Amino acid sequence: MLVVLLLLLGPGPPVFLAVAGELPWHLALTVGAAMLTGWLLLLVTLRRVLMAPLADLHQRAADLLKIHDAQANEIPPDPAEAIGKIAHTLDLLNSRLQENILRAATWETILDGMPESLIVLSPGGEIRFVNQATCELLGYGKEELQGRDIDLIMAGGLFGHTPGAVQSRWLGAKISCEYQTKIGGGIPMELACSSLRDNAGELSGIVCCATDLRRQHTVEQALRQSELMLGSVFDAIPDPLAVRDRDLHILLSNRHDDETSPAGHRTGLIRDSCHQQMDPSCSPCLVREVFASGKPQRREKHDPLDGATREYNAYPVFDVDGSVVMAIEHIHDISVRIAAERKLRDSEQRFQLFMDNVPGAVFIWNENGRILFANRFAREELSLGAPDMENGHPGEITALPLLANWKNPLTEDVQAAVVSLTDRNDRLRSFSLYRFPLRHEQDQNLAGAIALDITEQKLLETQLQQSQKLEAIGTLAGGIAHDFNNILGAILGYAELIRLHTAEGLVAQDLDEIVVAAKRAAELVRQILSFSRHAEEEARPVQVRFVVKEALKLLRSTLPSSIEIIQDISPDLSPVLADPTRIHQVLMNLCTNAKQAMRDQKGILRVALHEREVDDPLRLGCPHIAPGAYLDLEVSDTGCGMEPQLLRRIFDPFFTTKEKGQGTGLGLSVVHGIVTRLAGGITVSSQPGQGSTFHVLLPVIAGDDAAGGSEANVGTNILQGEGTILLVEDEVNLARLMEKILVGLGYRVTTCTDSLRAWKVFQDNHREFDLVFTDMTMPGLNGAELSQRILKLSPKKPIVLCTGFNELINEEQAKRLGIRAYLKKPVPIEQLARTLHEVLRS
Known part of the structure; x- marks a missing residue:
């Protein structure tokens, strides 16, 4: 089996x-x-x-x-x-x-085919699948990775091998890690993991999708560098700078803004609004105005706490649709600039003030002939650059033809010349002109000029020349004044002596005329001496009517017979405080001017003198005088008259309408100067073919004791006296005359014609003499030296000093020596008697 x-x-x-x-x-x-x-x-x-x-x-x-x-x-x-x-x-x-x-x-x-890395893992971390991108990224083949643990390619072994660890650490999250390549390098990655589940819901695998972060890191690094650069640029700006949204929150600011703001860090933080950092009263808000208008805004504000002045600027930032999404706020401390501008303005004002006060024209022009700068004198006096310069349009240098005709000043050195320019009032004035090139830093071809007004200097030069002429006359006049006054003294003295013993009649009237003529001759000598020597004026109460009458008598012989003189002189007038010589000079100059206006025709010279009240000097044309009572000296003629443009210049020095050699142009200028010094005023009215009328207003004073001459009335009010007088006079004729006059006045007289002998006589008999009357200019001892010796011997002895012309001593110096009275030859008997009476009585 x-x-x-x-x-x-x-x-x-x-x-x-x-x-x-x-x-x-x-x-x-x-x-x-x-x-x-x-x-x-x-x-x-x-x-x-x-x-x-x-x-x-x-x-x-x-x-x-x-x-x-x-x-x-x-x-x-x-x-x-x-x-x-x-x-x-x-x-x-x-x-x-x-x-x-x-x-x-x-x-x-x-x-x-995916560009990203994809890995499929088992729940325990075993690699089941990798795609080609993963292999290329790590340098492995698929067969080298499949079946291997994930720790092979993940640095640090961060993956746990238990399902629980996998679920808790990886699933449903993005984590950053680093892949290790086959050759050992590290690659930064970002993992996104998801789970695979079976029908029972159990974890069967893990899918990991990884992104290479190297490009992202490069971009992020570039972004960080850009942000760092932007921050550095922001911080390099030396002013506070901030970016704000519509709610005024700060989105970005630099360190300067952080230093001045309590809000904290610079970037990435939405900070407090500006109303919580700045002055709540800053209205209107610049940032809000930027959002509302879409236009930049600016404002200056002074901080009283620190004294600083700041400029606040706000600028809009637009999106692609043109809407304002942000505003940039910039704060700039302009205190230094304001101070610099103030200094610049002050400097400019000082420069302008200095230039406007230079007594001459200063101007600058370019190569085209345009005036770029002109000071006030140039604008107002020469109309240089005005009115165009005031409107911002410089004038033309062609306004000064002489400057335009000079050589090129932009290449030449300083050029100087004396020029005559017409001012805005058509007055011809002299200027010393200096023209020079200006080297400008911008290589502009500029030239400057300074024109100094030397009209007064030229006037002074002319006056100096005139003074030198007068000095020559004065030297000649001074040489003969003493002898001439002695002659006049003899004529006046003997005429008055004869008049005292002559009954009223034709002979008495003739003697009165001799006395008046002698007095006029004496006054003429004094005027010549005073004018030629520029003697100090002697202001005293003057009856102007007498001066006017005497001047008209003198003037009658110098006027042609074709000119008729009409006088209208009020008899009762108040005196004025002046030097009679100056009043005489005013009238003579005005009448000479009228004579020139009627030299080729018949005419009438009318001289009127009345007293009037001046209520409105401005309406009268004399705004510089005060309201009050004045003498009105009117001189009118029927000559050729003057054009309106000539009337504005007739009182200018050297202005004349006469032909060369027929006038100096100083006559009316001198008249104006005299009247002004007397606190008076002068007006003129004229029409071509209708003649001219001058009104001289002189303020009156209260009182009747006025100088200026009087009608000849010898033999009245002669004060008699008594006492013994020592008379010292080296001129024998005058000594005999004075002895007769003094004896006639009731005095006993001892006469000496030698000052040394007079001193000897006084030494021997000083108690017998009640008064010493001495001449000034004498051989041996002059009158001052004799007076000093006498006063040293007899300090209270009254002395009267009489001189014809002498520059060694004046009245004030004589009084300081102790001399009681100072008389100038020739001395009228009435004045002599009054002076002796007052000295002896005092």
Whole structure:
């Protein structure tokens, strides 16, 4: 039996058939029966043993194919049918597996085409699949990675091998890690992991999608560098700078803004609004105005706390639609600039003030002749650049032809000349002109000029020349004045003596005329001396009517017979405080001017003198005088008259309408100066062909004791006296005359014609003399020296000093020496008697 089983289970039927052919038939039949029985036993055993596994295999295949029909899943009891059904199920399973393999290959191709790294892991961290991007990234082949642990490529072994660790650390999150390449380098990656679950919901795998962060890191680094550079640029700006949103929150600021702001860090933080950092009263808000208007805004504000002045600027930032999304606020401390501007303004003002007070014209012009700068004198006096310069349009240098005709000042050195220019009032004035090039830093061709007004200097030069002429006359006049006054003194004295003893009649009238003529001659000598020597004026109360009458008598002989003189002089007039010589000079100059206006025709010269009240000096044309009582001296003629443009210049020095050699142009200028010094005023009216009228207003004073001459009335009011007088006079004729006059006045007289002898006489008999009357100019001792000796011997002795002309002593100096009275020859008897009476009585 064992042999049969071995044959059946071992070699099988083919071997048995080969062996049975060699056995006897009965033995072969026995063996065959045994083998058949064995096969039957084997089949029964196999059914029992194999049917359960086959049923289980079929069930598993059905589960894979998702066949849930219980009848379809039942295994037939017939083995052949069971095997056939199982074979059919296995064929279906094979087809399904082929489809899945094809689908898996398709997905592998797709996953290999992904640019990102993809890794499929088992729950324990074993690599089941990697795509081609992962292999290229790490330098491995797929076969080198599949089946290996994830720690092979993940630096630091961060992955845990338990499902719980995987779920808690990886799934559903993005984490940063570093892949290790095959050659050992590290690659920064960002992992995004998701789980694979089976039908039971259990974790069956992990899919990891990784992004290479190197490009992102490069971009982030560039961004950080850009932000750092932007921050450095922001911080390099030396002013607070901030970016604000519509709610005025600070989005970005530099360190200077941080230093002045309590809000904290510089970037990335939405900080407090500006109202919580700055003065809450900053209204209107510049940032809000920027958002509202879309235009830049600016404002200056002074901080009283630190004294600084700041400039606040706000600028809009637009998006692609043109809407304002942010505002840049810039704060700039302009205290230094304000101070510099103030200094510049002060400097400019000082410069302008200085230039405007230069007593001359200063101007600058360019190569095209355009005036770029002109000071006030140039603008107002010469109309240089005005009014155009005031409107921002410079004038033309061609306004000064003399300048335009000069050589090129832009290349020449300083040039100087004396020029005559007409001012805005058409007055010709003299200027000392200096022209020079200006070296400008911008290489502009500029030139400057300074024109100093030397009109007064020229006037002074002319006056000096005139003074020198007069000095020569004065020297000559001074040389003969003493002798001439002595002669006049004799004439006047003897005429007055004869008049005192002559009854009224024709002879008395003739003597009166001699006295008046002698007095006029004496006054004329005094005027010549005073004018030539520029003696100090002696202001005293003057009866102007007497001066006017005497001047007209003198003038009558100088006027042609074709000119008629009409006088209209009020009899009772108040005196004025003046020097009679100056009043005489004013009238003579005005009448001479009238004579010139009527030189070729018949005419009338009218001279009137009245007293009037002036209530409105401005309306009268004399705004500089005060309201009050004035003498009105009117001089009018019927001559040729003057044009209006000439009237404005007639009082200018050296202005004359006369031909050369016929006038100096000083007459009316002198008149104007005299009247002004007397606090008076002068007006003129004229029409061409209708003559001219001058009005001289002189302020009056109270009182009747006035000088200026009087009508000849010799022999009245002669004061008699008594006492002994020592008379000292070196001129014998005058000594005899004075002795007769003094004796006639009631005095006892001792006469000496030698000053040294007079001093000896006084020494011997000084107690006998009540008064000493001495001449000034004498040989030996002059009158001053004799007086000093007398006063030293007898300090209280009255002395009267009389002189014809002397530059050694004046009245003030005489009084300082102790001399009681100072008289000038010739001395009228009436004045002599009054002076002696007053000195002796005092």
